[in-house]
Amino acid sequence: MTEMEFGRRRPLLRLRGRSIAWLPPLLLLVGVILLDLYTGEDFRIITWIVLVPGIAAAICGVWTTAAYSVLSLVTYVAVDSAWPDQYRAGFGNFLLVALGGLLATLAAAVRVRQERQVLHIRDIAETTRRTVLRPLPAPWGGLEHAGVYLTADVDARVGGDFYDIQPGPHGTRLLVGDVQGKGLGAVETAAALLGTFREAGYHESDLATVAARLETRMLRHRSHSIALGHHDGDRFATAVLIAFPEDTPEAIEMVNFGHEPPLAVGPRGVRELPSGDGVPLGLGDLAGALPPVHRVPLAADETLLLVTDGVTEARDKPGAFYPLARDVARAVADDPRRAEPRLLVRRVRDGVLRHSRGRLEDDTTVFAVRRAEHAVGEPPERGRLRA
Template sequence: MKRDPGRNPPPEVPPLPSPARGLVVAAYGLLVVAVTIDLASDPQLTFSPVLATAPVLASIGTRRPRVPLLAGVLALVVVAPLAVADPQVALPVHLTAAATVLAITFVSTANVVLVSSTERKLLESRSVAEAAQLALLRPVRERVGGLRVAVRYLAAAAEARVGGDLYEVLVTPFGTRLIVGDVRGKGLSAIETAADVLGTFREAAQVEADLGSVARRLDATVMRRRASEEFVTAVLVGVLEGTGTAEFVDCGHVTPLLVHGGRVSEVDSPVPDPPLALRSLVPGPYHVRHFGFAPGDVLVLTTDGVTEARDASGRFYPLTERLAKMAEPSPDALVDRIVADLRAYTGNGLGDDAALLAARRER
């Protein structure tokens, strides 16, 4: 049964940073000092208007409306003894202070309700986004065919869950096939394009013996969506069983890297093909290239969110150079190492979404 969002508990509130927490404590201290001085000092002087800060302070760091409401009621109650302690202060001053406390209490309580409601809706939206990601980018099993595989998806925005980068690994009658791609577009339209590409790949990879034919069907899929002027860069890889080789089609994407015997080399295509949706601009068949992919070799596929990440001085992340120094025993450990190194290189900030896939051929 679907749970009523209105009955959900308030979202958890992250703890205040130490400086902010110190300021709030100091404000409470000043409020107590003001009330104490008022009760013990000249009857011609009153600090009752200061009590209006109580509900504001109580609303900081909470998502429970009753907290500022109770603080406001307490402050309102304290106005009465202050009025008795300061008989020479005009009554309208105390009445004005009471009205101010009441008004700010209502405002602070309403603000907590608004923030809590907004955060609850954001959490629900994130849940929907996570479900969409699971449908779009399915979890990849550690062992697929004769490969051990690991995948990581890095969102440029902390709130993001899905974007235009895509990947898939499938066992087919023609060997294990992989795709990594990047939609050149933004927003929901890019996500829809990525979903279409993955849907076509999952079907075409199972029935098309020629990897170039798979690429052509992907091109036709993106072409049908050209109203938004999007195109997709992608690399398709087919690992041929029992041959020690693999094949790939490069559709204007980041060059794959091959780790063989501790050395890293680029798997270049002599004639790179245009991105998906732009095949009509360069007529002709797709070029399928074969390369050695022996047991123990590791193939690394990325999107340009990795290779075009920059450090503080604006230099691109040198993936090939860094990869040569990473002798990790498994693809899972390798991608974790790359992600950690990438975040350290960029200062933990990415300018674009990034997908990273590592596949090792098993013996």
Template sequence: MPFSGSSSFTSPTREARPTVRPTGGWRAVLLVMLVGVVTVVSLDLATPADFRTRALLGLLPMGVAVLTSVMTTAMVTGGMLVVYIGLQLVSPVPSGGWGVVGPLLIATGGLLGVLIARRREEQHARLQAVTAIAEATQRAVMRAVPEHVGNLHIADFYQPAARAARVGGDWYDVQPSPHGVRAVLGDVSGKGLPAVSASASLLGAFREAGYHEADVREVARRLEIGMQRYSAWARVMGEEELPDAFSTALLLHFPPGTDAVDIVNFGHEPPLVVGADGRVHTPEVPPGVPLGMGALGAALPEPVRLPFGVGDTLVLFTDGVTESRDDDGVFYPVRDRLPGLVRELPADAPPGELLRRLVHDLHGHRHGSTSDDTAITVVRRTAGNVAPYAADTDAVLYEPARAQPPRDQYATDMRERACPSRSTSSTKAIA
């Protein structure tokens, strides 16, 4: 089941922060110099001979220091000295020590400007290093979703609530497997680093179980175990920022050779289905308990099979969409707005175009900055049969030992059950 590319529409937040760049440029530096020099020279020539403002040229190196490099700041300092000497030749100051004070002030301003520029470059270098680490973390936690997985065409959008963040509590991914394509979209309770840690734990569980397990019910059970294991580990480590974490989620399974999709709803907003004829409806997918609440004794939700033929589209989203408010505090009515957006689309428009218009409409409705992470995934089935996916041709069957682990303070209720794997494994399985 081949896959290629990346999503056809990417979050504006991601696009806006690929790299941290210097504050200014040559145009800004030239503008500051031009305005500063013209202002100081004009005032200097307009004032009486016993009151000159040319010494104010020493402020310009400090001004350009916040916009450019150490070398450019030093060159600007030299240029201000040349301007000062030129003014001295045209209109010399009265005799005395004032002729020396001006160059000293300019040299002092230039020295301070060089120190400012050097400090800014050091901070910029550290910020670049932190940004690179953040990007690596994003790729590890929220890897890019392929644009095509078999006969599925996918587009995704993600915008963390924190302006400086690159990951958050919303999590989603697509995992091809020998048993069909699996997809997931969820929202962890809480915010900040604990929510990121929980979402990373759930994504790891999904990527492993989504590839290996033949039954989507087993994938769902493994996600529940992953959520409980994270909570148990947080308690052991004394991390109380996110006590008794839970996550809503939609788990999707696209069985090969069928025009259907199986959906497991862990207390999440049900998806929207756009039929090949352009009609939009909300399918009947009863919500179960969120992930992490299985320890309370509640049964895991059962998968619901829905028809999903060629040309049909699924739209999945988190509560960052539905809880966006306008100026009057009205929530964004995505289920009412989507049919109108679909009618405006050309018949052959890809999922990315529908996603782009939905995000644009959402941003037009939203007042101010978002207070919650926002994730949207659009999946469309295209024509063509797809062969089962395998990580490589050397995969071997394995059956792990069924020994019961010893109970301790880290154990969870779900770990008492056997967890055999009944599918193909490989050391080269997809990350």
């Protein structure tokens, strides 16, 4: 990775799109020279020039730091030689400047190497995120959609929340969920469930069968984790599985695995759909049966809003929870156009961040979908993809 590439990745110290990281060390160099020349022989500060490569090591690349180290050493010799012998800083300070430049160059090399490692890790995390939460064309499967995913860890790019839309010959299916716990184990579980959903959601005609496949996959994944010795044998996931049948455009089918109940948002207000009357994925043996399939009316002008508990459990300073339904209802009452998925997701995202003052305690997902008007009645495979 070149210094130019690092410059592009550092939004600070840029002017009109170009890096100016080289400017502060240069200004310091000029300042030390001028001060040394104008403060007189009783106050020699030319030795301060050792700070120049030190500053460069913090904000510039290796070769730029090395160049400033050599420039500082040459400047030291030139400026110090201009003084009479009795006022010169001497050879000892020359060694100090030389050693300071060498150490600064080594420090810059270590910093650049660490930055490369961090960028590589972030690239891996971004690739993982795009694998687990794959980009969705808009519209997709006859649905307009918008989503936002915020991790509680500002340095993380992916966690246990997941969502996806899968069109197929039996209609379009939607899955939104939240894996219990954090870390790579939660990511692996989310990836396993999404993989099963993408296959079963396409091939299976019955939504109850898709739900059963998800439960089986959760149990198999958990057994595999236990066999590997991982300490996540009790991991589970809440989720909402939804089908948009082609033959009933005014209704949806839904299976709720103990997840936050979806909200139907439209010009007539906000209403809560059936709550999580079933146990989470992976705990089906406790209930003895999977959650039932509900058929719920959903008007063409209503948007389905699904969130994870990072939204509903977001707290303000006194400890009050974020009033999701009330906030959304007020926004839609003021402007019915805010029921559009993109605007609705933005409203909830901003509301959660404002309510919690940006301190999220859990991963937060906001996802909104509604039937696309131009795609109603079309087979999902014929939907036009847009970048």
